[in-house]
Amino acid sequence: MSLTWYLVASALIFCIGAGGVLVRRNxxxxxxxxxxxxxxxxxxxxxxxxxxxxxxxxMFALIVMVVAAxxxxxxxxxxxxxxxxxxxxxxxxxxxxxx
Amino acid sequence: MAEVLFFIAAIGAVAGAVxxxxxxxxxxxxxxxxxxxxALAALFLLLRAEFVxxxxxxxxxxxxxxxxxxxxxxxxxxGEPLTGSTGASLRFASIVFALALFVxxxxxxxxxxxxxxxxxxxxxxxxxxxxxxxxxxxxTRFLVAFEIASLLLLIAAVGAVILARRRAGLGDARELSVxxxxxRPDVSAGPWQPGTMIEAAAPPRNRPPSSSPGSR
Numbered sequence: 001m002s003l004t005w006y007l008v009a010s011a012l013i014f015c016i017g018a019g020g021v022l023v024r025r026n027x028x029x030x031x032x033x034x035x036x037x038x039x040x041x042x043x044x045x046x047x048x049x050x051x052x053x054x055x056x057x058x059m060f061a062l063i064v065m066v067v068a069a070x071x072x073x074x075x076x077x078x079x080x081x082x083x084x085x086x087x088x089x090x091x092x093x094x095x096x097x098x099x
Numbered sequence: 100m101a102e103v104l105f106f107i108a109a110i111g112a113v114a115g116a117v118x119x120x121x122x123x124x125x126x127x128x129x130x131x132x133x134x135x136x137x138a139l140a141a142l143f144l145l146l147r148a149e150f151v152x153x154x155x156x157x158x159x160x161x162x163x164x165x166x167x168x169x170x171x172x173x174x175x176x177x178g179e180p181l182t183g184s185t186g187a188s189l190r191f192a193s194i195v196f197a198l199a200l201f202v203x204x205x206x207x208x209x210x211x212x213x214x215x216x217x218x219x220x221x222x223x224x225x226x227x228x229x230x231x232x233x234x235x236x237x238x239t240r241f242l243v244a245f246e247i248a249s250l251l252l253l254i255a256a257v258g259a260v261i262l263a264r265r266r267a268g269l270g271d272a273r274e275l276s277v278x279x280x281x282x283r284p285d286v287s288a289g290p291w292q293p294g295t296m297i298e299a300a301a302p303p304r305n306r307p308p309s310s311s312p313g314s315r
Contacts, residue, residue, distance in 0.1 A: 001101045001102055001105050001145070001219055002216065002217050002218065002219070003215070003216045003217075003218065003219070003220060004208055004209065004216045004217065005105065005109070006105075006142065006146065007208045007216065008205055008208055008209075009109045009112065009113065009142070011201055011204035011205060011208065012113055012116075012201060013112060013113060013116045013135075014200075014204070015197045015198070015200045015201035015204070016113070016116040016117060016119075016120055016197070017116065017120070018196075018197050018200060019120060019193055019194055019196070019197030019198075020119065020120035022190075022193030022196065022197070023120070023190050023193050023194065024120065026125055028125045028128075028167070028170065028171060028174070029119070029120075029125055029128050031167075032119050032125075032128055032129065032132050032167070033119065033120060035132060035159075035163075036116050036119060036120075036132070036135070039135070039136065039139055039159075042139075042151075042155075043139060043142060043143075046143055046146045046148045046151060047146055049146075049148065050146045050147060050148070050220040050221075050223070051213075051215045051216060051218075051220050051221065052215075052221060053220065053221030053222060053223050053224065053227070054224075055227065055228065055232060055233070055236055058148050058150070058151050058228060058233065059233070059236055059237065059241050059244070061148070061151050062150075062151060062154060062233070062237075063241075063244055063248055065151075065154060065155070065158060065159065066248040066251065066252060067248075067251065068159075068163075069158065069162075069163055069252070069255070070251050070252060070254070070255030071255075072163050072166060072167070073166070073255045073256060073258070073259040074255055074258050074259055074262065076166060076167070076170045076259065076263075077258065077259035077260070077261075077262030077263040078262055079170060079174060080170060080173065080174070080262070080263040081262050081263055083173070083174045084263075084265070089174055
């Protein structure tokens with residue numbers, strides 16, 4: 001199984017995630033699409049790690065997972081704060097940076 | 100055998116990604132992402148990254164997705180129309196952009212001269228991808244990254260708690276203290292309403308006393 005296949009799958013998942021970030025308006029779904037893009041990058045990192053035969057890429061993927069978990073925690077905190085202020089959960093409606 | 104497993108896992112991963120993007124209900128989108136993550140863990144196993152696959156299933160599909168499901172249940176998984184004020188033309192342009200990005204990446208990958216990508220990978224040393232090897236690397240070569248990751252997790256946890264905490268003046272979530280009642284008897288009769296920008300700009304505890312005439 002050639003490693004190019006893994007990289008093409010990774011590119012496809014990344015592009016689906018990028019399209020989702022641009023198309024969707026719910027910030028929850030936008031966070032999910034960012035997760036998709038991070039996971040695609042993880043797949044590429046692990047594939048390159050396999051190509052080289054050393055484990056640096058896998059360590060990089062693990063650190064990316066830590067950063068993704070932090071991003072999810074802060075992003076979901078923002079969404080909960082939006083909900084508590086009774087603002088609409090829609091990125092098109094949230095136009096002004098006040099409060 | 101590996102080919103069959105790869106195509107099953109890759110089709111599952113791509114289908115999960117498409118479901119995440121296209122399903123209207125955020126709850127179903129989260130479930131589609133869980134399917135995507137499980138398929139991706141199978142791909143990691145095929146690439147002999149055992150610890151990364153295990154961490155993917157336990158951390159992502161377990162912990163992070165539970166957090167998502169809780170927030171979707173709290174906020175209310177309201178179905179959203181896929182088109183709206185953004186406009187159909189902008190949406191079309193977004194899809195075209197994503198397709199163009201995929202074509203460009205595929206050309207770059209297929210047309211590359213890296214001969215290592217045509218193989219199944221270099222000969223992996225013994226213990227490649229096992230938890231013991233990962234732990235040894237994290238405590239030797241990647242010690243700084245490991246410590247910074249722990250610090251980042253701490254900052255994110257504290258930040259999430261501060262962002263999502265209960266603030267004063269938000270209707271039933273408000274906690275009245277005795278000092279509030281003594282200082283400001285007309286605390287609910289002010290010009291601000293819960294959840295408005297006025298209240299956000301000047302919460303009642305921080306307003307100057309002169310702005311509420313009956314308090315002094």
